[in-house]
Amino acid sequence: MNTTSTSQDVVVRLRDIGKRFPGVVANHDVNIDIKRGTVHAIVGENGAGKSTLMKILYGVQKPDSGTIEVNGQQVSLSSPADAIAVGVGMVFQHFMLADNLSVLENVVLGAEKLHGIGDAARAKITEISDAYGLGIEPDRLVEELGVGARQRVEILKVLYRGASIVILDEPTAVLVPQEVDELFGNLRGLKAEGLAVIFISHKLDEVLSVADEVTVIRRGATVDTVAASSVSSKQLAEMMVGSELPDPSTETSTVTDRVILEVRDLTLPSPAGGRDLLHDIDLVIHSGEILGIAGVEGNGQAELVEAIMGMRPGASGSIRLGDQDLAGRSTRDRREAGIGYIPEDRQRHGLLLDAPLWENRMLGHQTRKPNINGPLIDRSGARKDTQRIVEEYDVRSPGIDTLARALSGGNQQKLIVGREMAGDPILLIASHPTRGVDVGAQAAIWNHIKRARREGLAVLLISADLDELIGLSDSIRVILRGRLGETFDPATVTPTMLGSAMTGAEA
Amino acid sequence: MMKSAQKTKILLAIGAPVLALVAAFLITSLVLILAGDDVGGVWGQILSLPSDRGYVNIINSATVYYLSAVAVAIGFRMNLFNIGVDGQYRVAAFAAAVVAGEGWLPGYFNTALAMLAAVLVGAAWAGIAGLLRVTRGVSEVISTIMLNAIATALVAYLLRKAAVKDTGSNITATKEVPEGSRVGGFKLFDSVPATVYGLVFLAVAVGFTYWFVINKTTFGFDLRATGSSETAAVASGINVKKMVVISMLLSGGAAGLVGMPLLFGNDYAYGSTFQSGLGFAGIAIALLGRNHPVGIALGALLFAFLDEQSNPLQILLDVSPDIVKITQGTIVLTVVIAYEVVRRYGLRLEQHRVASALGDETTLKGAKA
């Protein structure tokens, strides 16, 4: 624990913070000191309680126990207004912007007393934008802005309020590497002005490149705070999970020469006009092969998956599964033809949150045994098979009548994996299969995918986690602006090489 | 442990409507007290046992309410808000009255043909809203409100064209349904001449079919899945646009039947005095019964009971029977509030249960209400 700093330097002091939700302990025994003029990173794996902690510091959630001191004063933060008043500002992971309002309106909202809502405010925004090189035009509608510009608007919002403590929650998740560099440049500028920057991330290399100090959180509690210069990313990773990290890498190749999925000239025009969302995609996956797709988010991964699943009307080109032509067929036909699908956003696309597990077992398989009997639902068949999945895939739940909503992310995902495997697919499309799940579930899901590959399954794997991609895949292709680029051999490729291919930089 | 959990679930499910009824009772009483009316007398009359004739009336009007509520509930299960049942049943009843009045077929064939016309016209009227939603993204709430008003004007216009004028009466109505095509009632009590609509069995059949299709068939599963999460439905291979149109058609078709017991059992013609406003009562009753076929039946009986029991208030106590509309509206509002409160509470309970069953509290995340 870092206790050597003098009290003047410490602008935020968190002591014994604890927070419970119904049935969950999100935080307990959190102790952190944050010093002015530093970038302080908080790292931890998904679900470790980083975001909840920051919401507590920003007044969105109230802690159940513990104390918060800001600039030496103990404070009680019961709304963001309280936090803003003591100089705390936050840039959320999902931007908090109203698309249909102008940049100006978004910035002055809630802080109208400072410079009004008219020309004085406009001048102030331009001044801040110029001072930090943010390049913001106050009268643009937010919906016209790209992701990077939106993030700069968020930072400007915080600066406009004169914050001395800036929290950034996973700010790099949506940025391409060049934008990350720009952001880090901005953060160093803030640091130089004497602000304290709190930087939440689970990307350890980024953390080490920008942070001065790093606090590790595991299972809701602080593990330790260390100087960024004195630690390696491997050491940090082990502190995060408390043990050796699971290893995604597969064993010997099981790739056969039997073609399962063959996509030719797949093109998806943009409904709003402009560049095609997908352009002339060609790819082949064999039985026993895992093809990984790497790419910066928003380059067409989601569209590729949905086009293969038949969820994108307007896609042209040929898609063949085994000896069947899938072009023009419905999503249901494609599923019945042997595609299993683990969607990217399990809560929105994978589950009926307010339905019991056994009904979720039927979802996507409601035209097949054992769920049905002719046009009727086979309730006992579905329930029996759900029980099997719950046991085989280690879905931790008191029973199959529990609502899906009540399960943890990892258990929800294990249920989905078990369900999709139960359909005896010949092709599995796995979109970010371990995003937001705990380490245990991650390892289990990897094992299921590996086992299925050994048994001859073809897998299309989309992931933002490059280690996962390199570890699991038999070959990796990069998607950039809707086009599939070069093929890499996971045995030889490094994350850095993939990273430059993903941004279109020359390797 | 499952047993006690099941018990809590049932308790919660019953608790909500009871809570709502109590709240509605208190609010109505408060209104009566503030207005200076005889609270005890009003409740004494409303909560007394109905007369023999009253029972018959209650069953008859519950029959009509029930059909209307099922029509609304079909939409609700898909997360579609069919406010247009009101317009759909009137257009449909008018069409059926015209067909039945013409008497192209003999006896019950004529009845069946007219009912078919009602179902088709009701479905078509609702289908407009369904098509507008899937092709143009127009919210069905707004379009059905507009279609209700259009239906009112259209039926008034067509009625003027199709009406047969009775000399000496200023009631305009369609041709009467021939005797042989009417659906007779049956006697419940020998003491009163009033009969229960023969078409009460139509309501029972519709209710059973609704229950069976929604809960036991894969089509019903698709419908519920779409209502529960449209995005998950798309990913699971359900053609959501098709489901929207089909369920609007089904809802409209059921709405088409609402006027049938009245047409063939009571009015024998569609006229300017044909009962209106049944669609909105249907919304209230579907909410009250939580879209469950039995719940809806109880709700329909409750509404019919309140209507019937409040009728004599004017004569007996000089209190306007409209007081029960306050009760009915309050029940709807309080029942949805109660269901929402109970739902949140139930979810919290479930999360606690999951956590304690696993003895592994810290890994549970992302489970928000």
Add this chain to the structure above:
Amino acid sequence: MSVVTDAVAAVPAAAKKLSYGWIMIWLAVGLVLFSALRIVTGADDLDSSGTLRATLVAAIPIGLAGLGGLWAERAGIVNIGLEGMMILGTFGAGFFGYFVDPWVGVLGAIALGAIGGLIHAVATVTFGVDHIVSGVAINIISLGAVQYLAALAFTGEPGGGQTQSPTIKSLPSFTLGFLSDPLSDLEQKHWFVVSDLAAIARALVTNLSVLTILCLLLFVLTWWSLWRTSFGLRLRSCGESPAAAESLGVNVIRYKFTAVVISGGFAGLAGGFLALVASSTFRDGQTGGRGYIGLAAMIFGNWRPGGLLAGAGLFGYTDTLRLRGGGETIHGLLLLVAVGLILMAIWQLRKGRRVAGPVTGAIGVVIGLWYFFSDSIPEDLTGMTPYVTTLLVLALASQRLRMPAADGKPYRKGSAG
């Protein structure tokens, strides 16, 4: 993800605002067209000062109800309980207007409407009940409550009864005689454009209720407070992105609550106007679905006060023509609609819209034929105008409509992040 609602997804830069100059030019074009139509069809009542004055009186309740909808929906709460709140307003005006004073009647109407809004706010904001459900329930409760209370209050009063109040004293109104009379002469000449202008001017200086003027000012006041004050910015942000508003310290619950209560007040005033100005009694069923028409006018106006006023004017105008026995007058309008639709079809075709263009053109031709092969429109059908117009606007121009992004979505505190 392609889901059903995608059809209304934003097309970039939709719904460009009309500049002030263009509005003036279009108004002038409209005036000339109208004048020409009057002369061609010989339907002088199309824009007589009497028609226009009646239009104003018919449009204001619709417009006020629409403003009620606007306030609520700008804060993200759908309010289809407007009809019920209007009904409460009619009773408030009748009760306080008759027993106390017409001005107190105005306040009573606003207060009762606001109580309806309060119930809606408690249900939707506090308890998170579906907005439509709550609105439907409020419509049922209000209707029953007013029928019950009216019977209690007015039975036995001279000229009153179970379903209507005695005559209420009028609110003050004024006529500028020195302008009104010469304008009347000018109007009677039936000159091209000149007489039409005279009719418009005369409608605005003759027998105008003070409440009418106050209500017109409310449109300006609404625009100013929603788009020119920080209160309005905060309120609108609750309808666009409540999470963003909350993350900046805005008390979303309070703003939503306030907006819905104000919404109810506007709807109540709309009802009060019906009882106090449009007629001089409270009657059961007086609102006749105008709450819904108000909602339609708001959608027609793309959730903005100016457009809403135009929509209310249009709907009020068709309603007036119907009431003035204007089967033939409206018949004349058919020609205008037909010409307008055909022009629009040509414009659409030039924009390369291969489906919408011919469809619009075909409708235009059908209406034109209808004009030439008939003499009059049945009164029942003219009542449909607002509803059919709204459906057509929604169906044909839904890409240009822009409702508040979080409209109708439930919100719970603590949703930031």
